[in-house]
Structures are given as structure tokens and as C-alpha cells.
Amino acid sequence: ASLRRLAHYDYWSDRFRRSILLDSGADLLIYGMGELAMVEVADAMNSGLNIRDITFIPGTVYKSRTTDQVWDGITLPDFASMQKDKTQYARSFSIQEQNTDSISGRPLIESYGEHRYVIQNPPMRPVTTQELDDIYELPYENAWHPVYDAEGGIPAFSEIRFSLTSNRGCYGGCSFCALNFHQGRIVQARSHESLIREAKLMIRRPDFKGYIHDVGGPTANFRHPACRKQIEKGVCPNRQCLFPKVCGNIHADHTDYVALLRELRQLPGVKKVFVRSGIRYDYVMADPDDTFLEELCQYHISGQLRVAPEHVSDHVLQLMGKPGSDVYKAFCRRFEKINRKTGKQQFLVPYLISSHPGSTLEDAIALAETIRDMGFQPDQVQDFYPTPSTASTVMYYTGIDPRNMQPVRSVTSPKEKAMQRALLQYRRPENYNLVRQALIQAGREDLIGYGEKCLIRPGNAAHRGGSRKRNGNTRNEKANKKTERSRSVGRTKKH
Ligand code: SF4
Incomplete structure (x- = not known):
């Protein structure tokens, strides 16, 4: 509603x-x-x-x-x-x-x-930390409603059962997300004390195995409002905090989140504290201090970190309200540097969206080529889905970007949507024909062949999916599979 x-x-x-x-x-x-x-x-x-x-x-x-x-x-x-x-x-x-x-x-x-x-009427004011603590410390059952017993419960429940909600609100402002229409742009956070109390209750539960699955919210690493002005005068109506560049007034600081994670992982009975809610990597890049990323890589992920660049074409990213691809590349370098320093072999797993308004077949092919070069094969991809109250949905329906009233080509034909989606998983045999059609339609037959850079081999038999695997694929694919379930849960939770 x-x-x-x-x-x-x-x-x-x-x-x-x-x-x-x-x-x-x-x-x-x-x-x-x-x-x-x-x-x-x-x-x-x-x-x-x-x-x-x-x-x-x-x-x-x-x-x-x-x-x-x-x-x-x-x-x-x-x-x-x-x-x-x-x-x-x-x-x-x-x-x-x-x-x-x-x-x-x-x-x-x-x-x-x-x-x-x-x-x-205008939105209700944000809750205070005390109010948020009170809301989250009500005596919940921590169980699904018995009506679901007959169906064996709710699969996603195992993921959230031992997760802590540490904040609400988001000033990320992605065009495809309705968070600002729902929770608003002012981040509200729970106190450490409240989160520790909840963690202690979790630890006492007989089925707790020592793993806190998440400490997050819409964006895990937002623990305070974007800037002082937001609290005093409200958020800027005509400006976004992180787009197209990080606003100069933003308070990019992870000190509080780092302290919270340290307290949680020191609790007796806790073996590991994961961060599975998405982190905003552009916000991480705005913080010159490496401590958060170092401790995140050292203690709070297991082999891979999921982040959401969403696309590689800058004009699509611009419509999505996401930072340019250069910011993601810079983050990849910082992530690698930190993993070298800590001696860990860990990988970034990017979330990608196909068929977002403005994305052409050429853009989807560019995305497939990036996936090929990264040696990464997504097990699941997210095809753009027009949910109510998002700028992207308005683009999809009206063909207009509501932020500047400029025309946007929206991908509405089921065939083209299917082709764009198939390109993201071009190695799958069942996607072969769609990928081939897309490449021919876009005049990119150079990507059909036996060369290292080719996406698929010639022919039209469905079993001919994919070109030779490049180094690193198998390793990343294994990592992908391992967390696919939690990944889909994370998306559900965010929206
Ligand atoms: S001044 Fe900058 S950080 Fe603050 S609300 Fe406006 S855009 Fe966001």
C-alpha cells in the first residue's frame, strides 16, 4: 500500500x-x-x-x-x-x-x-534511536506464522533468523529502488546496546550455531544521516547524496559500524559475524580510512563480497542513479590491495540488472563481455522488474526520465528482455539461440566463433552454449553457487 x-x-x-x-x-x-x-x-x-x-x-x-x-x-x-x-x-x-x-x-x-x-500528508518524521531500539526489542516470536507450517515454513527465514537489523532509511537513491518512498533518505540507526542485547538473546537460542548472518539494513554501511544539514533542514529535494558524484557535504565515516562489528564478534558464543546486506562501495570509496574495508574482508565475509555495480555502460548507470563504472573499478583495485595485504583470496560478486530502461542490446553485450573478462558467470541474474513508485518504473512506463523529463528508450518487448537477460548467462546451453539472435541483430557476429573473446560458438544447436572457460571461472562459479540462496534473500530483504 x-x-x-x-x-x-x-x-x-x-x-x-x-x-x-x-x-x-x-x-x-x-x-x-x-x-x-x-x-x-x-x-x-x-x-x-x-x-x-x-x-x-x-x-x-x-x-x-x-x-x-x-x-x-x-x-x-x-x-x-x-x-x-x-x-x-x-x-x-x-x-x-x-x-x-x-x-x-x-x-x-x-x-x-x-x-x-x-x-x-508529508512523511512521518524519522524515529529516534531510542524509538528504533524499542520497536526492535518488542517480544517478537522470532518464528514464522503457524499458517506456513503445512508448507514447511518459509525458506528465507533461515537466513534472517540470525540477522540483526541495524538501520533503516537510505540516501543511495538508486532509480530502481523504492526505499526513499518508503523509509525515506534519512538513515536511522539502532544503538549498539540494543543490538548487543538482541545478539545475546540469539546466542541463547538452542539452534544458534555461532553465526550471526547479517548486521545491516537497506545499506549495511550506513549508520548515520548523510550530513548535518539533512537533520536540520531536511534532505536536498533536487540533489542526490551519492550521485552523480558523492556530495561534498557527506560525512563518509565507518567508525561507528566498525566499533559495532567489533563488539558483536567479541561476544562469547559468536564464531563469526557476517555482513550480507549490500554495502555502498561508492560510500566506502569516499572514506579515506581503510579500517572498515580491512575488517570487512578479514572478519565479515567468507570468500566473496557481493556488491551492486548493476551495469557497466555509463549511460545506463546514469539512468539507474549509480556511480560511473570507474568508481567500481577503483573499488575493485582497493579490494584487491586489501586482500593482498591480509593474505586472503577473496572475490567480488557483482549484482547486475538486465533490461533496465535505457539499456540497449549493445549495452547488454557490453555487460556480457565484462562478465567474460571478469571470469565470472552469474548463476542468477536480475531482470529489471517495474515495481511501483520507482523512477525506473516511470521510465519503463512513460519512456521519460522523471528527473529531467528527457526521453528514455525502455525495453518492453518480451523478446528483447529475454535476449538481454540471456546475454548475462551466455554460457548456458538453453540461452544459446537467444544469445546468437541478439549478437546477429546487434551486428556483433565477431563474438560468435572459437576465439578467446567469443561468447558462443558458431551453429544453432542448443547444446553449443559458451566458449572455452577462462582461468578463474570454475573457482568463481563454485563461490557463486555457495551463496546463491543467501543472495536472493538479500535482494528480497532490500526491497
Ligand atoms: S547536502 Fe549533500 S549529503 Fe546533504 S542531503 Fe544534500 S545532497 Fe545529501
Whole structure:
């Protein structure tokens, strides 16, 4: 509901839909993480207010026949005009994105015809450290609901059962991620004491084997707001903290996270503390101190570190809101240097996305060539999936980048999506025909042959997948398989 609070494109039905508040018939919608808003709604109802009169609580969306009660609101393009003209939806999204902050955000009014409005109040304020501690220290069951017993439980549960949530919020601002619409850009962190208390409870559980699987959140290495200004005046509405370059005001410092990880790994009963939530490598690069990366490599990963460059073509990265490929390359060099220093043989496993808006067949081929040169074969790839309330979804649906209103070629044909995806796993026999078609269509027959650089061999039989393996592939493939399960869990958790 949080991400469908205003009109949105729905990929499942391939339709532009109204706010879910109207379609569900609910009276009030709470968006974001909701704990504070939920208490305020409960208090208001306890005081005798009818739920239909609760129009003033931050972090809620309500229906109304008038806008008289709205102070300093912004009128978004109305639903009918967005249905007719996709540009209007891109414009609406851009306004929404600039109003996701609790300090600077203004009420947003979306009209559904005469005297029919859906009104979004500004987001609820971020929780304090004490409030976040209180939320996470409620007496949870730490179990799946018994309704899942018949299906043998929830597979991902084993991964999160011994994981600690240390923060929420993210100022990463990737275009394909809805985190800023949901948790906001201001990072909120739990105290060390609270996390240690939770770890101690974990240790006492009979099935705890000594391994804490994760200490993270949307971005593991964010433990404080991006800068001082964010807390005092709100986040910059028209600027991103890490894109296109790291903002000069950012406070890039891992001291607190390093101290937390040290405390956790010294707890009696703990053999190893893993970090499996994604780390922002551009933020790591902004911190000149090597301590975090050294200790991460030394103590908190097991053979490989998963990071998310997502693509290699700079114009696709630009649309994704990710740093240029030079930043990833620089991070690879720093990672290697640190592993040489600590004497560890460890590898980077990159997350990659195929068919993101703006990505052409040529870009997907460039990605396949990078994979070939890295000696890495992803077991799983992520094909772009248009989830509600992301800039990338707006690009997919409207063909416009809502951040600058420039046209974007979005990949919507199932055939091309399949080709782009197949290129990322070009060695798989079942992908042979698609890869061959893609290479021919893009005029890259030079990559079909027996040479070292060729992706596939000539012919059209499905069994002819892949060229000769290069040194290092087998080693990396083994490493990939080992953690594939946890990798998919990490993605689920992030979103
Ligand atoms: S000043 Fe920079 S770091 Fe601070 S909120 Fe704005 S963009 Fe982010």
C-alpha cells in the first residue's frame, strides 16, 4: 500500500491504476514504516474522532471531497490527465520524489474528478534511536506464522533468523529502488546496546550455531544521516547524496559500524559475524580510512563480497542513479590491495540488472563481455522488474526520465528482455539461440566463433552454449553457487 498510495503503474496488470486507497475501499492509508503514524491514528480514534476525520497525521493518505483543510499543498496532475498523457505521470512522480522528506515535504493533492481527492500528508518524521531500539526489542516470536507450517515454513527465514537489523532509511537513491518512498533518505540507526542485547538473546537460542548472518539494513554501511544539514533542514529535494558524484557535504565515516562489528564478534558464543546486506562501495570509496574495508574482508565475509555495480555502460548507470563504472573499478583495485595485504583470496560478486530502461542490446553485450573478462558467470541474474513508485518504473512506463523529463528508450518487448537477460548467462546451453539472435541483430557476429573473446560458438544447436572457460571461472562459479540462496534473500530483504 505504501508504494501504491497515489496513482501508479502496475506491472502485474499492465495498467495505470488509481491510489489503492480508492480501489481497496479503506478509509485511511498509513505509508512508510508506520509505527509512529499508527500510534497517532490510534490515539486520535481513542479520543473519539471518526477515522474519516483523521486528515492531519503525517505519514497518512486520506480521501476527501474538499481541499479546504490542506495547508501549503501541491496539486499534482489529476488522474484523468495522467491516464491520457504519460508525461503528466512523469511530472507527478518528479514532484512526489521531491516531497519524500518529513521536514521539507508538502501535502500532495491528487484529483479524481470533481470533489474527489486523495491527499497525501508529508512523511512521518524519522524515529529516534531510542524509538528504533524499542520497536526492535518488542517480544517478537522470532518464528514464522503457524499458517506456513503445512508448507514447511518459509525458506528465507533461515537466513534472517540470525540477522540483526541495524538501520533503516537510505540516501543511495538508486532509480530502481523504492526505499526513499518508503523509509525515506534519512538513515536511522539502532544503538549498539540494543543490538548487543538482541545478539545475546540469539546466542541463547538452542539452534544458534555461532553465526550471526547479517548486521545491516537497506545499506549495511550506513549508520548515520548523510550530513548535518539533512537533520536540520531536511534532505536536498533536487540533489542526490551519492550521485552523480558523492556530495561534498557527506560525512563518509565507518567508525561507528566498525566499533559495532567489533563488539558483536567479541561476544562469547559468536564464531563469526557476517555482513550480507549490500554495502555502498561508492560510500566506502569516499572514506579515506581503510579500517572498515580491512575488517570487512578479514572478519565479515567468507570468500566473496557481493556488491551492486548493476551495469557497466555509463549511460545506463546514469539512468539507474549509480556511480560511473570507474568508481567500481577503483573499488575493485582497493579490494584487491586489501586482500593482498591480509593474505586472503577473496572475490567480488557483482549484482547486475538486465533490461533496465535505457539499456540497449549493445549495452547488454557490453555487460556480457565484462562478465567474460571478469571470469565470472552469474548463476542468477536480475531482470529489471517495474515495481511501483520507482523512477525506473516511470521510465519503463512513460519512456521519460522523471528527473529531467528527457526521453528514455525502455525495453518492453518480451523478446528483447529475454535476449538481454540471456546475454548475462551466455554460457548456458538453453540461452544459446537467444544469445546468437541478439549478437546477429546487434551486428556483433565477431563474438560468435572459437576465439578467446567469443561468447558462443558458431551453429544453432542448443547444446553449443559458451566458449572455452577462462582461468578463474570454475573457482568463481563454485563461490557463486555457495551463496546463491543467501543472495536472493538479500535482494528480497532490500526491497
Ligand atoms: S547536502 Fe549533500 S549529503 Fe546533504 S542531503 Fe544534500 S545532497 Fe545529501
